[in-house]
Amino acid sequence: MLTxxxxxxxxxxxxxxxxxxxxxxxxxxxxxxxAPFQWRSRQQxxxxxxxxxxxxAVQGERVCGYVGFHPATAMPVNQxxxxxNIAVHPHDRRCGIATALMDAxxxxxxxxxxxxxxxxxxxxxxxxxxxxxxxxxxTEGRLVSEFYIDGKxxxxxxxxxxxEA
Numbered sequence: 001m002l003t004x005x006x007x008x009x010x011x012x013x014x015x016x017x018x019x020x021x022x023x024x025x026x027x028x029x030x031x032x033x034x035a036p037f038q039w040r041s042r043q044q045x046x047x048x049x050x051x052x053x054x055x056x057a058v059q060g061e062r063v064c065g066y067v068g069f070h071p072a073t074a075m076p077v078n079q080x081x082x083x084x085n086i087a088v089h090p091h092d093r094r095c096g097i098a099t100a101l102m103d104a105x106x107x108x109x110x111x112x113x114x115x116x117x118x119x120x121x122x123x124x125x126x127x128x129x130x131x132x133x134x135x136x137x138x139t140e141g142r143l144v145s146e147f148y149i150d151g152k153x154x155x156x157x158x159x160x161x162x163x164e165a
Contacts, residue, residue: 007064007097009104012054014046019063020054021045027087032125034147034156055104057088057097064092067101069109072118080115102135110163117163122147123155137161 012020021039028036039045054066065088072081084105088098109117119137121128137159145153 007057007059007100009055009057009100011052012049012056012066014051016051016056016063017042017045020049020056020066023063023066023087023089026089030149032122032128034122034149034154055101055108057092057101059092064089065097065101067105069105069117080113082109082114082117084117084119086119098131099135106161106163110165115163116160118158118160121157121159122149123157124149124152129157129159132159135161 021042024037024039030036039048049068053070054068056066057064065086067084067086069082069084072078072083086098086101086105088101105117117137118140119132121132123129123142138161139157140160141158143156143158146156147154
């Protein structure tokens with residue numbers, strides 16, 4: 001396990017692509033996403049997640065986790081909102097990386113003039129819901145029985161965090 005002193009947080013770079021694709025394949029499954037990321041190619045990944053669209057926690061050259069962000073929609077009236085997602089390698093969990101990434105994301109958003117962070121989380125993922133709540137996210141909505149996963153209906157919970165000026 002890592003301690004908080006053994007990693008740094010920085011923007012994603014093109015040379016991180018393979019590790020980020022591998023991390024997505026490892027982390028996103030039926031318990032964490034209704035449609036796990038299945039990148040067909042490096043090019044497809046880079047079109048969806050260009051360099052600089054994620055903040056990474058790295059130990060040396062190894063990616064331990066990331067928080068991704070992008071405008072919630074393409075509408076000019078919605079440019080003050082970022083949609084985010086966060087992933088931490090299973091070997092690096094429970095040592096403060098996710099909290100540090102979320103704190104870095106809030107600071108980055110503030111510097112970019114973003115007023116709101118939003119995310120979606122499955123009701124079948126109580127650990128993530130607790131983490132987001134601990135980070136100050138509030139539930140704004142719930143899409144009941146939005147997904148049918150592994151023989152069960154699962155709600156899609158919409159959560160947000162408002163950035164203070």
